[in-house]
Amino acid sequence: MIGEADLPVSNEDEVCNIIGRAVVDLSVTGQPVNKATLGLKLLSMADQDKDDERILLYWIARRAINQPQKFAEAGY
Template sequence: MGTEEEKMSCYADIPVSSDEEVCSIIGKAVVDLSITGQPVNKATLGLKLLAMADQDQDDERILLYWIARRAISQPHKFADARF
């Protein structure tokens, strides 16, 4: 693992196009929750993203799910790391 600063610095290395992918992943999770009649909040989104990551085999996409979960749970840290 590493310090919180080291973890956050990894965001700076992700291309801007990945921001769009993270937003798309979050959007898909919201739609999936809505379709199944589940409430949409931080907790349910986090669990849905975790489930989506468990079903994916692509390491880069799994990282994007992790980033999406982090962005939802701690948006201020995500924003600070991106700008």
């Protein structure tokens, strides 16, 4: 049986998952969810990660939050 972790995930899906995790983390800790707090949370998450590819996805997620039109055009 194939689990969710075994399914291939696109970069766009992974960026959305990263943003979702950041939103949940902020919400659970009672912090406001806005561009500024999301950006800081994503920086913090990237700082704690050791995988270069995932760190790049955190930066892409930050860009998607700050410049959503460019993210949509890039087709991540």
